[in-house]
Amino acid sequence: MVPPTTVRRLLTVDGVAISAAHDDPGGERSVAFVVAHGFTGGWNRSDSRRIAAGLLPYGGVVSLDLRGHGASAGASTVGDAEVRDVAAALDYARWLGYRQLVSVGFSLGGSVVLRQAALADHARRPDAVVTVSSAGFWFFQGTAPMRLLHRVVYSRTGRAVLRGAYGTRVLARPWQEPYPMSPAEAAGALAPLPLLVVHGDRDGYFPTEHAELMVAAARAGAARRGVTDRTEYWLERGFAHAEAAASPELVDRIGRWAVHVMGSAGGSQDLPA
Numbered sequence: 001m002v003p004p005t006t007v008r009r010l011l012t013v014d015g016v017a018i019s020a021a022h023d024d025p026g027g028e029r030s031v032a033f034v035v036a037h038g039f040t041g042g043w044n045r046s047d048s049r050r051i052a053a054g055l056l057p058y059g060g061v062v063s064l065d066l067r068g069h070g071a072s073a074g075a076s077t078v079g080d081a082e083v084r085d086v087a088a089a090l091d092y093a094r095w096l097g098y099r100q101l102v103s104v105g106f107s108l109g110g111s112v113v114l115r116q117a118a119l120a121d122h123a124r125r126p127d128a129v130v131t132v133s134s135a136g137f138w139f140f141q142g143t144a145p146m147r148l149l150h151r152v153v154y155s156r157t158g159r160a161v162l163r164g165a166y167g168t169r170v171l172a173r174p175w176q177e178p179y180p181m182s183p184a185e186a187a188g189a190l191a192p193l194p195l196l197v198v199h200g201d202r203d204g205y206f207p208t209e210h211a212e213l214m215v216a217a218a219r220a221g222a223a224r225r226g227v228t229d230r231t232e233y234w235l236e237r238g239f240a241h242a243e244a245a246a247s248p249e250l251v252d253r254i255g256r257w258a259v260h261v262m263g264s265a266g267g268s269q270d271l272p273a
Contacts, residue, residue: 001046001049002049002053004021004022004023004043004052004061004063005022005023005024006021006022006024007019007020007021007022008020008021008022008092010064010088010089010091010092011088012067012084012085012087012088013084013087013088014081014084016067016072016073016074016081016084016085017072017073017074018064018065018066018067018072018073018085018088018089019043019064019065019070019071019072020043020062020063020064020065020088020089020092021043021044021052021061021062021063021064022060022061022062022092022096023052023053023056023060023061023062023063024060025056025057025059025060029060029096029097029098029099030059030098030099030100030262031058031059031060031098031099031100031101031102031258031259031262032059032060032061032062032093032096032098032100032101032102033055033058033059033060033061033062033101033102033103033104033255033258034062034063034064034086034089034090034093034101034102034103034104034113034126035048035051035052035055035061035062035063035064035104035105035106035109036064036066036082036085036086036089036103036104036105036106036108036109036110036112036113037063037064037065037066037069037106037107037108037109037243038106038107038108038109038110038133038242038243039076039078039107039108039149039168040069040162040166040168041069041106041108041109041242041243042065042069042070042071042167043063043064043065043070044065044070044071045070045243047243047244047246048063048243050243050248050251051106051243051246051251054248054251054252054255055104055251055254055255057252057255058255058256058258058259059098059102059255059258059259060093060096060098062089062092062093062096064085064086064088064089066082066085066108066109066112067081067082067085068168068169068170068171069167069168069169070167072085074169075169075170075171075172076168076169076170076171077171077175078108078153078170078171079108079111079112079115079138079180080175080180082108082109082112083112083115083116083119083120085112086103086105086112086113086116087116087120087124090103090116090124090126091124100127100128100262101126101127101128102126102127102128102129102130102258102262103116103117103126103128103129103130104130104132104254104258105129105130105131105132105134106132106133106242106243106246107132107133107134107135107205107241107242107243110131110132110133110134110135110183110242111131111134111135111183111186113126113129113130113131114129114131114134114183114186114187114190114214115180115181115183115186117129117186117190117193118181118185118186118187118189118190119181119186125193126193127193127194127262128193128194128195128196128258128261128262129190129193129194129195129196130195130196130198130254130257130258131183131187131195131196131197131198131214132198132199132242132246132254133198133199133200133203133205133206133241133242133245134183134197134199134206134210134211134214135183135205135206135210136182136183136184136206136209136210136211136212136213136214137182137183137184137210137213138175138179138180138182140206140210142207143204143205143206143207144204145204145205146205146206153170154174156172159172183210183214184210184213184214184217185217187214187215187217187218187221187231188217188218188220188221189221190218190221191218191221191222191225191227191228191229191230191231192222192225192227192228192230193230194230194231194232194261195218195230195231195232196231196232196233196234196254196257196258197211197214197215197218197231197232197233197234198211198234198236198239198250198254199211199233199234199235199236199239200235200236200238200239200240200241200245201235201236201237201238201239202238202239202240203239203240203241204240204241205241206241208235211233211235212233215231215233218231219231230261232257234253236250
């Protein structure tokens with residue numbers, strides 16, 4: 001596992017210290033990928049490092065530990081306040097000199113990058129969004145893994161297990177109404193940003209209806225605004241869930257998609273054959 005070029009502590013607007021890693025491809029800093037992991041993940045996990053390595057031929061990579069995960073401070077809100085973490089990582093990528101930014105999120109991170117882009121003002125939005133294995137709506141318990149996850153997150157014993165086994169600290173206070181904007185609502189607010197929705201037909205957490213809901217919302221949002229729909233949907237045959245199941249070939253295609261929609265080949269780099 002190749003270490004990143006640099007590791008930094010970033011401060012979010014609400015004062016949480018976030019750990020972020022930068023993989024520098026060298027040369028001109030044209031495109032950067034800001035990568036947000038799934039629940040219990042982190043930038044230093046082997047799956048995340050493999051994804052960073054797969055994206056590196058197409059641009060720089062800034063990977064972060066969402067709050068409550070890994071070396072970051074704070075406690076996970078499981079998709080709400082994490083938008084501030086992604087915003088801090090995007091600001092860091094801009095400070096590094098990258099001109100075009102692509103947010104890439106997996107599972108929990110996929111929901112977060114959608115919401116961050118939808119809620120941000122124009123200057124703090126990414127230039128494109130990729131969401132992989134994301135939920136389309138909150139509180140889903142239609143699969144056994146999600147029923148278990150809800151029991152774990154909403155119990156004191158479960159949160160203790162998450163701390164001890166995964167180093168993941170979850171806020172004990174549940175969400176209060178009004179609930180955060182759902183990922184599907186966020187997708188509907190993104191146009192005309194390019195959006196790539198990736199989902200597997202073997203996802204054991206979120207059935208394909210979640211992805212289909214996000215895609216429909218994104219396309220409806222473009223129609224309402226009278227702008228070109230730039231949404232793509234990849235239903236991946238045999239693909240299960242998030243980082244652990246993402247093949248090198250899939251990560252490579254995501255990188256190619258990003259530099260294509262950015263109208264760039266990663267600055268001075270040519271696309272690999």
